[in-house]
Amino acid sequence: MATLQVVLVSILGFTSCAALLLLADRSRKRRWRIALALAAIAGLVLQGALWGYVTVMFKVLSIGGSYRWLYTALGLSGAGSAWALFLVLTSPRRHCTC
Secondary structure, eight states: OHHHHHHHHHHHHHHHHHHHHHHHHHOOSHHHHHHHHHHHHHHHHHHHHHHHHHHHHHHHTTOOSOOHHHHHHHHHHHHHHHHHHHHHHTOOOOOOOO
16 A cells, blocks of 8 residues: 555656646746746656665565566656756747847
8 A cells, every 4th residue: 555655646746747847838937937847857856766766676675576667757757857957958048138
């Protein structure tokens, strides 16, 4: 039961980070876009670190079974972080009309 709760909280975390990225993608103001994308990056990096640690511990303890879901979680974290970095780097800048 505890494992199911961890997985459900993780899915909720990934979903909330994806929602933040969607909001950042649609935001017109650079300040909000960067803030939302950085919040999503923080969440995705923390989730990636958590699932990376779980994967390493499972391998060290020689726990059998499929690691496919752990690798999927790590891949989603990496892809979301890349998307967030792309949003931060391509956010429109104000041009000086001095």
